[in-house]
Every structure is written in structure tokens, then in C-alpha cells.
Amino acid sequence: MSATTSVPLLRRVTPGGWAATAWLAGLLFTVLLRVRLPGQEEADVMAGVVILRWDGITMLLLATALALYGARLLSRRPAAALRHLLAAAVVGSTPLGVTAIPMAQYLAVDVALYVIAAARPPREARRALLLALGVLVAHLAVRLLAGWSVGTTGALAVALTAAVAWLLGRSEQQNRAHAARTRAQTAAQAVTSERLRIAREMHDTVAHSMGIVALQAGAARRVIDTRPEQARQALAEIETASRETLAGLRRMLGALRTGEPDAAEPPAADAGLPEMPGLAALDRLAEITAAAGVRVAVHRVGAPGPLPQDIDLSAFRVVQESVTNVVRHSGADSCTVTVDHRDPEALLLTVEDRGRGAAPERAPRHDGTGYGLVGMRERVTLLYGEFDAGARPGGGFRVTARLPLPTGATAP
Template sequence: MPATPSAPFFKRVTPGGWAAVAWGAGMVFTALLRIRVPGQEGPDVLPGFVILRWDGLLMLAVGTLLTLRGSALLTRRPTAALTYFLVAPVIASTPLGVTAVPFAQYLAVDVALYAIAAARPRREAWRALLLALGLLVVYLAVRVLAGWPAGTTGTLAVALVALVAWLLGRSEGQAREYAERSRAQAAEQAVTAERLRIAREMHDTVAHSIGIVALQAGAARRVITTQPEAARQALGEIETASRETLAGLRRMVGALRTTEPETATEAERAPYASVPSADLPGLPEMPGLAALDRLAELTGNAGVRVAVRRLGAPGPLPPDLDLSAFRIVQEAVTNVVRHSGADHCTVTVDHRDPESLTVTVEDRGPVPGHARVSTGRGSGYGLTGMRERVAVLHGEFSAGPRPGGGFRVTARLPLPTGATTR
């Protein structure tokens, strides 16, 4: 599999970093307004005498330090960070000789408003907006009450920009919340669909077992008086089939009663995933691990070679466990064909542990010139289905990138007492 791409540059910079950049840009813009740049007869704004003194420069430095402090806190403590961002433009505006808080000094506040509105709860976002707009109102009111000139129009423009930044942040936050709810709902639907599929397969398994029980019972009834030994053997097979069916039903029903399904993690979804695969033509109606060679042959026709390795001596398995192990391998191999770009993969079936069965499917990553069947990253719900099958059998499931490249899926399925492999 290809290495996970790094985040874009704009995503790697933290909101606090962008706020610091906005403050620096505002300071540069403020300086450019107060000097003569090429093409102008003079500066757009007279610098005033305070900004040229040591106390004016000190106020600008204090405003910068407050902004940097707020930038450091914006991710962890956004409300405290916003306080620093709001105090900084008030202090920095004093030596500029302006009648309102300038737009350039409020850029960092706009960035903070956007970040808070996008990532924080609605109540906290509204509180941040009220604080930002309230500061502008208070600053304007103080100048009016003191009899000083007040830049009402400029203040309205600054407030409008702050409101737009906040609205953009809320829009992004709501879009992210909707996407998360949609992913959670889709994952829940995938789990439900997999459980229904498991239930259908269990129904077929139970019907097959009951059919065997009925046939053996009829044979035992006919020969019980003339061939007691044959009747005893038939009754023993009836007992074995009944116990295996009952154990499978208990495992399935116990797992399907769970109301909180486990879903795949983001790390598992990221490399590749798939939608649940349909049964391939040419496989048995109720396949098991014995059909892996046939699965490898059919997958080879799709352009991906599958090597099947068996460790230890295979032994009899309960029908539900045998079927689920095959389905896990089938889904993992389907992932390789659709999304990995690999030209071969390895399926390992480990029977060496007398208390569990372990199946592993791994590939070594994409091969140049070997196209993926599906170029998208997938939904991640194929992994969710595999995890659900393992959960039904009370096993352990893991999926993630291999150290040397590629991807690995591993499922460890505990064997019921009395059904160990030999």
C-alpha cells in the first residue's frame, strides 16, 4: 500500500499559528499605511507622535506578546486565548492615534473566532462572538462618553468582518458534525447488514444440521432393534450435530444481543477498505476454509495471486466458525484486489494453537503498473463487517499497515471446548 500522504500545509499549521501570522500581517499593513511606498506622494495615515516614542513602541510590543500567548493557548484553552486576543488590539490601538480599533489589529481575533466556531460547542462559539462584538461596542462607547472622536463606521466594518469569520467557522463545524454523524450511521448500518448476513448463514447452517439430525434419527429408529450398534452410532452423530448447532446458536445470539457495535478505527480505515463483497461464482453454497484454494484460483483470475499457507494440522471446526473464518479471508482478499494495488497476497491459516484458530491476510503494497480495481479509499465498512464477525465469535481482530509496507488483517478465533484442531 502507498504511504499515507501527509496533511496539506494549511492543515499542518495550527489555528494559533494562523492567528500569529494574521497579527504579524496586520502589523506590517499598519506600518505600510504610515510610510510612503513607491507610487505615492505620502503615507495614507500620519504616524502620529506617540507611535514614534518608546512608550508607543512598548505598547505595540505588549500587544504582540499578548497575541503570541493567545496563539499558544488557542487549541487547548480557546476562551482564555480569546481574552488575550481581545486585549491585544486595544493596547496596540492606543499609540496609533485612531478613532476605532483598526481592521488590521483585529485580524487575529477573526482567526480565533473562526477556529472557535469551527471546533467548539455551539454555546462556547456564541460566547466568543458576543465577546468579540461586545469589545468593539465598549471601545466605541468609551470614546463617545469621553467626548473623543469615535469611528463608528470603521467599527461597523470590523464587526462585520468578525461576524463573517464566525459564520464561516460555524458552517465548517456543522459540516464536520454532519459528516461524523453520517459516518457513524453508515457504520451502524454496515454492522446491521453484516449481522443479518451472519443470521442468514446461521439459519442455513442450522437447517443443514437439523436435516442431518432428522436423517440420522430416522435411520436409528429403523435399525434400533436389528442393529443396535448402528443405532448407537447414529445417536452419537445426532448428539454431536446437536451440540455443535446449539453452541453456534449461543455464540451468535449472545453477540447479536449487543446494542453497541464496535466500529473500525480511523487508522484501520485510512489505508484501504471495501464494501462487503458478494459471493464469488464457483464457491460452495456454505464455504469453509477447505474452499480457500478455490478462492485463490478465482482471485488469481482477477489479477492477484493468492498464496495459501497452512500451519499445523487442520482439524474439524464448528460450521459457524469455519464459515466465518472463510468470510473474513474472502473480505480481506477482496480488499487487496480492489484497493491495494498489489499483485499478490498471502493467506495464512494457523492451526497450531489448540485453543484458537488464527487467519492472516497480508500484502506488500502496490506494484508499479498494477492498477487498482477501485481508485477510491473505500468506506471502511468492509473492515467493520470483519470485526463484527470476529466479535460474534468472541475473538480478536486487528488491521493496519505492515512495517515493511502493505497491509495486514489478522483474526484470532477461539475454539469452543471440545472442538480443538488436531
């Protein structure tokens, strides 16, 4: 159940790093267009007069400085970064002798538009797009007013790439928002399903206890006149069963929310296990898991004592779900289950493995947002216990749960 933590190389590059790379790549492309490369009779674009002079080189250096500074600001102050990158595009285009801002000088702006559209609020993202398109229009307007030729087609192509970059950023933001809503709904559904399952199990527990009460009450009524000692024993058993049932109800039902049974998935069948399993069924669980290819070593520490049925059942469910996660996600061929009875006030459960780890998108998460961890955490919380799940220092994954015991629940 251990999750890998390596980050893909491309994801390590910051947005500012991508913007700086885009500017330098565009600058290199601009230079290559104006140089005769091997196999060419002449360069694709004739170099302007200004670019070959000191003032042209100075403007290119100034534009590069503006672009790199804007790239540095992109993560912290994206609006200011965009303004610097736009200024760099205008300044860098001036010595090139072109009729419109070339696409190569707008690549860094496209990166900034994508970042802003993907990470910033919609209103700010729209302002960024309007500013980027407005600079292109203003550049054409200035040339028209000055009586110079304009490259309307080239400007339209640059505007189209800017709009596409912005739309891709908005799509990324909407995908992330949808994924977050889906995770929240899945977690909420997991909590609701687990609580409904607990409610059904509690119903079975109460029905079993009330059946015992009814039988003992009938027996006591029949022998109360002829055999008072047996009647007294039956009444004592009625009292014990009633107290245990009421204690379990107080611990669990008070925290359960009302839900529609039809809205939840039915609980998975526990093949080969008792209908209401407890810690006594751990050996059977180990046999079933071994058949799935994972050996389970069960260690019991301390002297086991009688447990209330709700705590016994919840402890088994926590171990069962943890072992299931080992089988599905860890890649380990064995795990260890430890049941510690030494503390008279609480039952301590530990399930750990030395797995290689699952893919990040499938691995259980320490914050409890994985489907199985949600159910375990919810079940333990309803019993006022403590739950923790995370990577082991030496590798692998560990789940621990501490379930408080009511007074007198364990054997002295």
C-alpha cells in the same frame, strides 16, 4: 491496506500560530499603508504624530507582546487568549490616529473567534462573539463621550468580519459533529448487517443439520427392528450432528441482537464460490482475486482438521473481506494468506500485503471503524476470538484473527 500518515503542511500550524501570523500580517499591512511604496506619489494613509514617537512605538511593541502571548494561550485557554488579543487590538490602534479599530488589528481576533466557535461549546462561543463585538462598541462609545470623531462604517466592517469568522467556526463544528454521527451510524449499521448475515448463515447451517437429523432418524426408524447395527450408526450420526449444531448455536446466537431483516442490505453475491464456503474454498477465492489483478498466496501450516461449520465459514469470511480490502485499498499486486492449524485450541488466520497505502479518508483504520473491519471484528468477537488489524512494521497492512476451537473440533 496501509494508510498514509503524512499531514498537510497547513494542518501542522497550530491555532496559536495562525493567530500570531494574522497579527504580524496586520501589523505589516498597517506599516505599509503609512509608507510611500514604489509607484506611489504618497502613502495611502498619513502616519499619525504619535506613531512616530517613542511612546507610539512602545504601545505597538506592547500590543505585539499581548497578541503573541494571547496566541500562545489560544489552544489551552481560548477565553483568556481572546481577552489578550482584544487588548492588543485596542492598544495597537491607539497610536495610529484612527477613528475606529482597523480591520488589520482585528485579524488575530477573527482567528480566535473561529477557533473558539469551532472547538468550544456553543455557550462559550456566543460569549466570545459578544465580547468581541462589545469591544468595538465600547471603543466607539469612549470616543463619542470624549467628543472625538468616530468611524462607524469602519467599525461595522470589522464587526462583520468578526461575525463571519465566528459563523465559519460554528459551521466547522457542526460539520464535524455531523461527520461523527454519520461514522457512528455507519459503524452501527455495519455491525447490524454483519450480525444479520451471520444469523442467516447460521439459519442455513441449522437447516442443513436438521435435514441430516431428519433423514437419519427416518432411516433408523425403518431398520431398527431388522438391522439394529445400521439403526445404531444412524443414531450416532444424529447425536454428532445435533451436538455440533447446538455448540454452534451457543457460540453465536446468544450474542446476536434481534434485527429487522428489511433494515439491512442483502449480502453481496459470492460469484464462483459455494453457497456456504469454508477454508476449503480459499484456492477458489485466490483464483477469483487473481482475475481482479491481485495474486493471493495461500499457506497452510500444520495438519488441517475438521472444523465446526460456523467456525469454518467465519474464518473464510474474515479472509475474504481482508483480501477484498487489499484489492480496493492497498494498491498492492499480491498478498499472503496464512492458515495456521498447529494450535489444537485455536485457528490462527493472517492476511498481509506490502501495499503503498490508501488515501487517509479511504484507508481501513486500526481502531476498527472502517466498514469492512467492523464486520470482521464483530464476526470474530461473536466466536469469542481475538482480532487485530494495523500497519506492518515493514510497510503494508496486516489482519490477524484467532478463533478458539471447541474441544474435539480438530483432528488429534
